Amino acid sequence: MKISVEELNELFKSSGIEILELREDLKSSEKYVDVRIIQDNGYEWAGSIPYFYRRTGLFIENPEDLLAYLTAIKKFFTKESIAKFQKEEKKFWKENMKGSDVTIHFFNELIKIKWTSNFPQNDNPQRRIQDIKEKGYTIASRRNGRKAERLLLPIPRGAETGYEIFSSAFRKKALKTLNEINVYELSSANKHGLLPDHKFPEIRWNEETRAENPDEMPDTEIKEKFQLLDNQRNQQKREVCRKCFQTGERGKLFGLNYFYKGTDKWDTKIPKVGKEAEKGCVGCGWYDIEKWRNGLNKLIEKSQK
Incomplete structure (x- = not known):
């Protein structure tokens, strides 16, 4: 997406969404927009949201589609929506994920909805993260020095965002x-x-x-x-x-x-x-x-x- 952050923010003015950076994870072939989402009541959430994400078939190619997509999912980033997401997903794992004795420890860290690398010792942590993605969750990634950090996004499982991307x-x-x-x-x-x-x-x-x-x-x-x-x-x-x-x-x-x-x-x-x-x-x-x-x-x- 060939557009500067300044130009994006001009397009996004009055949306309650501030664009901080566009970046790419070459290892996973995923692209992210780092944002600050400001709700009408002043509540703020900052983090990374993928706009090229193969697992859900999300391939945004232009600024207008990015604006439409982020505007559609903004409702999931209120304080109340995040708390509801955490409560419902903890219940979901408790009732439906019996037998996931290893992966649940990774989920319990991610459900804090904060950047983290504080996962249990495991021979294949990437597989555990992938297991959670395959349940329908959207997880962002970034490098912080030598550490790989993950952020679970409070978007409903299955990426039911209300906005589909077409070329x-x-x-x-x-x-x-x-x-x-x-x-x-x-x-x-x-x-x-x-x-x-x-x-x-x-x-x-x-x-x-x-x-x-x-x-x-x-x-x-x-x-x-x-x-x-x-x-x-x-x-x-x-x-x-x-x-x-x-x-x-x-x-x-x-x-x-x-x-x-x-x-x-x-x-x-x-x-x-x-x-x-x-x-x-x-x-x-x-x-x-x-x-x-x-x-x-x-x-x-x-x-x-």
Whole structure:
């Protein structure tokens, strides 16, 4: 990313995010932005956030995407959010990580959410850190003299950040293929704020279903996988899908109890995550707004005859 820290801070002014440095970890091929995040109530958090992070497929290439990404995850760095993250993740390890007698000591150090190299003696500490990453956690790294330090970030497991990175070429192609229409509003009034939204929500993905979005993706595949939403509706959809995942209550678009397939309950015969889970999303308005709207219009027309 060829831009100075001064230029970045000019772009980030009024965001509550101060850019301190851009740096690269050559050993891991990861890139970091060192930041100070200042919340509206004055609470500050300082640390490193990856913007090239292969484990989650995060590859930010330009300042505008960096601004959008950091703005989206800023909410995770409040004092209250950090405390909640620590409480929930300690509970998660206590209830689900039985048998991780070695790795848990590394986790207990990292959950302090501070730079640390104070890990237990171990023949393969890198493997322990990798084990924790594979649980879905985001961990930053840096060199402090001869020591390698780590910092666990209070971002929800699985990097559910609310912002997905696409190349500028793919985004441009997706907008053109989908006619630059905000499918929620059925309008092209604000083309510049539109984002390609995965119909199949990320919260139900696993490693097998996570896929890249190549610039040469065929138009038919783009239409099958994506719809266009503005950032506000994209965030709203994520919250609806998260609630569905947690409770089994499918989302009701505009509060209407209409599903073009299935009911307002998640089909318990369908897996919650993975490729097969997408079948459980079909019929929900948030999954395919255009198909939902067309189905509802046909139902209205039929009732009027």
